[in-house]
Amino acid sequence: MEQQSASPINVLHAIRITDKAWRSVSVITISNCFKSCGFSMSQEEASEEPLEPDMSLEADRNKLQNTEVQFEDYVTCDEGLATTGTLTDAEIIDIVNQDINEDNVDENDVDHTDPAYFEPLISNKEARAAINTLRSFIERCDDIEDPVF
Numbered sequence: 001m002e003q004q005s006a007s008p009i010n011v012l013h014a015i016r017i018t019d020k021a022w023r024s025v026s027v028i029t030i031s032n033c034f035k036s037c038g039f040s041m042s043q044e045e046a047s048e049e050p051l052e053p054d055m056s057l058e059a060d061r062n063k064l065q066n067t068e069v070q071f072e073d074y075v076t077c078d079e080g081l082a083t084t085g086t087l088t089d090a091e092i093i094d095i096v097n098q099d100i101n102e103d104n105v106d107e108n109d110v111d112h113t114d115p116a117y118f119e120p121l122i123s124n125k126e127a128r129a130a131i132n133t134l135r136s137f138i139e140r141c142d143d144i145e146d147p148v149f
Helices: 011-023 025-034 043-048 057-064 071-075 089-109 125-142
Strands: none
Touching: none
C-alpha cells in the first residue's frame, strides 16, 4: 500500500486554508449567526427610534438658501461656453494625414521574424491555471527563500 506524505503547513498554507473556509460561508449562515446572537431587528423595533437630523446637512442647506444668486443667473451661467465646434476641411485633412502617418510608422516597427509576433494569446483561464501550478510548485520546494512569497 502506498503512503502519501502530508506536506507541512506553514503560515502561507494556513492563510489560504482560512481564506477558502471564509469564502465558503454563505450569507444566510452569517445572517443566522447574527440572529441567534440577538442582533436581529424587526421593522417595528427599527421604526420606534426617531432618527436624529444630520446637522451638517441642515447647515449646508441653509447656506445654499441664503445666497444672492437669482435663478435666471444660475440657469444661464454657462450660456457662453462652447460645447461644440466645427472643423474646416483643411483641419480634417491634417488629422487624417496624421493618422495615416502614425499607422505607417507602427507597421514598419513590427518585427515579423520575432517569435512573440506569432505567439498565441493566453486566456484568463489558462493564466490562472498556470499561476496555480507555479504556486503549488513553489510551496512544495524546500530550498526556496522566504522573500519569494
